[in-house]
Amino acid sequence: MPATTIQTAQWELTRQDMEEIREKLGIDMIGTTTAEPFHDVVETLKMYREKGYESGFEHPVIEERIDPEALVPGARSIVAIAMAYHTEQHAELKRPKGIRGALSKYAWGLDYHHVLRDKLNALAAEIGQRIGRPIAYNTSVDTGPMVDRSVANRAGLGWFGKHCSIITEKHGSWVFLGQLVTDVAIEPSPPAPTSLCGDCDLCIRACPTGALVDPYTTDSSKCLSYITQMKGFVPEEFRTRFGTRIWGCDTCQIVCPSNKGVEAGTHEGFLPDQDLSYPDLLELLKMSNREFKRIFGKTAAAWRGLTVMKRNAIIALGNIKDKRATPILIELLKDERPEIRGTAAWALGKIGGEEARRSVEKALSSETDRQVRHEMRWVNGDHVSGGNIL
Numbered sequence: 001m002p003a004t005t006i007q008t009a010q011w012e013l014t015r016q017d018m019e020e021i022r023e024k025l026g027i028d029m030i031g032t033t034t035a036e037p038f039h040d041v042v043e044t045l046k047m048y049r050e051k052g053y054e055s056g057f058e059h060p061v062i063e064e065r066i067d068p069e070a071l072v073p074g075a076r077s078i079v080a081i082a083m084a085y086h087t088e089q090h091a092e093l094k095r096p097k098g099i100r101g102a103l104s105k106y107a108w109g110l111d112y113h114h115v116l117r118d119k120l121n122a123l124a125a126e127i128g129q130r131i132g133r134p135i136a137y138n139t140s141v142d143t144g145p146m147v148d149r150s151v152a153n154r155a156g157l158g159w160f161g162k163h164c165s166i167i168t169e170k171h172g173s174w175v176f177l178g179q180l181v182t183d184v185a186i187e188p189s190p191p192a193p194t195s196l197c198g199d200c201d202l203c204i205r206a207c208p209t210g211a212l213v214d215p216y217t218t219d220s221s222k223c224l225s226y227i228t229q230m231k232g233f234v235p236e237e238f239r240t241r242f243g244t245r246i247w248g249c250d251t252c253q254i255v256c257p258s259n260k261g262v263e264a265g266t267h268e269g270f271l272p273d274q275d276l277s278y279p280d281l282l283e284l285l286k287m288s289n290r291e292f293k294r295i296f297g298k299t300a301a302a303w304r305g306l307t308v309m310k311r312n313a314i315i316a317l318g319n320i321k322d323k324r325a326t327p328i329l330i331e332l333l334k335d336e337r338p339e340i341r342g343t344a345a346w347a348l349g350k351i352g353g354e355e356a357r358r359s360v361e362k363a364l365s366s367e368t369d370r371q372v373r374h375e376m377r378w379v380n381g382d383h384v385s386g387g388n389i390l
């Protein structure tokens with residue numbers, strides 16, 4: 001049956017059924033929408049592509065992004081879920097003593113992909129059991145083709161913030177999103193308003209890099225969340241903007257008034273681990289791949305690998321300017337990866353001191369990589385951009 005005639009059909013499950021299922025499965029928020037295509041998001045997706053705002057992490061085929069039937073032939077409904085990750089412990093967690101970097105709050109607990117996928121699989125099983133027939137379905141969290149935020153909005157979970165994130169009334173924007181596309185006819189929820197931000201533009205003004213180029217629009221190439229995940233060298237103009245961030249960025253959400261006084265998340269998987277949330281940077285630089293996997297593998301901050309994390313830790317050390325980091329950074333001038341050697345040279349330039357200067361000078365005499373040589377230019381008195389820790 002085409003999705004457009006669905007209103008004349010008998011619902012196999014009502015909103016009341018879905019609320020019962022939500023409660024039973026410990027899902028924070030649930031909403032349902034029809035499987036009609038998301039024609040209204042096409043223009044935005046095309047605009048992002050044309051203007052170069054995409055990050056490269058988006059599903060590449062726009063037609064597949066807007067059509068639930070591409071995932072489940074005969075799809076009739078999409079059940080959207082939200083899980084709140086900002087727990088009471090998130091609010092109370094203090095940065096421990098020592099030379100520490102900061103992970104974004106979304107990566108403080110267990111990797112959300114696993115948490116939400118488990119919930120969605122349980123949801124599929126429960127729906128099948130209730131209606132007493134095998135169901136066709138597809139679940140996705142983040143990595144699927146669907147535009148998760150558009151699905152959540154149409155399924156009534158929350159509105160679009162000017163910082164782009166979906167803001168829910170109950171938990172603010174501190175929620176992860178996921179969905180189940182299915183051939184089951186489920187009574188839709190009323191869609192949420194498009195936006196309730198009004199005149200507020202605090203997020204746009206607070207963004208450390210001006211990445212919120214317009215309301216509801218992020219230029220990924222400027223967003224610290226993206227830049228901390230990119231491979232290779234971080235463009236120099238963004239390095240001081242990192243402050244002590246080594247993964248993701250929370251600034252636009254921290255300043256958002258809609259995130260004040262909201263209900264904390266209670267899922268125990270998201271409870272923060274202090275040492276993972278604010279990692280010791282010198283220890284991180286000594287870590288092997290195996291140790292990194294063991295310690296960070298269960299979080300959402302490990303998927304780009306140890307090299308990216310070490311590069312970010314070096315940038316944070318350059319911003320912290322603590323001379324205790326000098327010996328290990330000198331050691332890293334011999335690293336086989338250009339972005340590690342070059343970024344270490346940059347950080348030594350920021351920390352300064354005679355030992356740092358002499359070591360970089362010596363490394364420069366045998367360095368052949370063009371970009372790394374560029375990072376070492378400060379030993380010849382060339383200007384290297386400065387800046388404060390954020």
Ligand code: B12
Nearest residue numbers: 142147148149150164165166176177216218225226248249
């Ligand atoms: C690629 C990606 C990124 C990229 C690009 C982000 C971006 N804004 O496009 C980067 C790496 C920068 C990123 C960063 C973050 N991400 Co991300 N990301 C994604 C991913 C995989 C695709 C996003 C996408 O398609 N972007 C293209 C644009 C056009 O779509 P969108 O921003 O998602 O949604 C817009 C449209 O729906 C549009 N829209 C559609 N119709 C209409 C109509 C009107 C009138 C209006 C006003 C708007 C509108 O408005 C929305 C907001 O701009 C999604 C998962 C998924 N499959 O959807 C997660 C996802 C969006 N990310 C998520 C998170 C948590 C983050 C971070 C908060 C992480 C962090 N703390 O560092 C930041 C937030 C940065 C930001 N400003 O968006 C969550 C968001 C949860 C939420 N509450 O909204 C998602 C949904 C993952 C998940 N399943 O939970 N991310």
